Amino acid sequence: MIIKSQIGILTTYLRAWLRGGFVCLCILPLFLTSLPARASDQIAAANNVITSMIRDVETYLETDSGNVEKRTENIAKLLDTHFDLPGIARFSAGPYWRAASEQERIDYIRTMRDVVIGTIVRNFDQLSGLRFTTIDSQAKGDKMVLVRGSFNDSTGKRPAVSVGWRVITPATAPAKVLDVEIENISMLVTQKQENITIIRQNEGRFSALIEAMKKRQPAP
């Protein structure tokens, strides 16, 4: 009787263990396959952003008449659609972002957006004739993908330039561009180091950076 009940308990444990094991065995491949699936989703999302952005630029270039207002409108739309402006602002301010007041943060994002738009609008003609070719895309952790490629001048006058787009790929939000690397030099890291220097030269005043940026902006 005792032996029977002990066998019964053992059988129950065994069944439970097997069931648990079976469930684990079923889940494990799912878990393992979800990792590369997530990486490939990330990469696909990043590639889509870049393809879509390049297509938009090409459309703007084809329809460009040199009208500054229209250019500004197009570039603003391009930036707001494909770029993570709050992320760019937070990264480029470095450790001083935490110390900045809410109003300073808003001012900084707005000024930075205006500066970037102004710079692209002024140099928009230089993009004409360039063709982007993707070389490869590499997941950098589970939140970022580096899409590498090169810009080639269809007229052959300018040498090919190697470009990398750092795209953030959050699981619950659309993928957006955070940084551009030209010949392996990050534009955002460069901007961050320049910004930090300006803030430190002004005794840690974040507003000094905003003032300096406004001064550099050409008059409308």
Add this chain to the structure above:
Amino acid sequence: MFALPKSSLRSLLAVPFAAILLLAACSSVPEDERTDARDPYEGSNRKAFAFNMGLDTYILEPAADGYRTVMPKAGRRAIDNHIDWTGLPATTFNSALQGRFENAGLSAVHFVVNSLTLGLIDLTEDPKAVKSQDFGQTLASFDVPEGNYLMVPVLGPNTGRSLAGRVVDSVTNPMSFLKAGDAIQTMQTMRPPVALVSMRANLFEAFNDVKYNSLDPYARTRSLYYQGRAGRINAMVGKPTDNRTADDQFESFLEDPK
């Protein structure tokens, strides 16, 4: 054939001597007042940078602009080829020191083959197969610390390690020992200023963007230099640099969502 000309000797001695004098004149900025931890001599570095910018405005930029306008594309390519060719012995020497014998052999072959045209025309199948190496990279491969950031008059941005590397490269380059008649001597003398003008012409727009559109051209130059140098050392010597790479910086940024 390989006697060291007196003028070369003087110029070789002048570079480290000037660098030592420059360093002696530098006053270090206290650590908590630095705009970049790697740049303790920012005050004197900024003075050297201002000097270099003046030199650029009055001499280099107009010369590079003229060079771009006057010199045909084929001529510019020939000059760039020649400048690359003169750097090949240093690449052979440094690759061998680093144990990169394939690169050492390849650069030696490229040097010999292209010597038929004095390097003006590249006769090799794949000119980009040789990875340029300098003594600064060799020092990095031996784990020599990078040292501080130094803006050197005329030479531009350096670290202590890369400046030491430049001195050694100029001393060990067999091209400096050549004594083969007036034509070669003239080429030897003309090469550094021509290389400077050619480099400025090749980077004309990018350089002007830093010079005229930056909030702080000095800080931007420093950042560009460190990133470019770190990339070269990482890619060619295969050693992580002393500086945080862009990957590291983005990784910590994404880990901290605030």
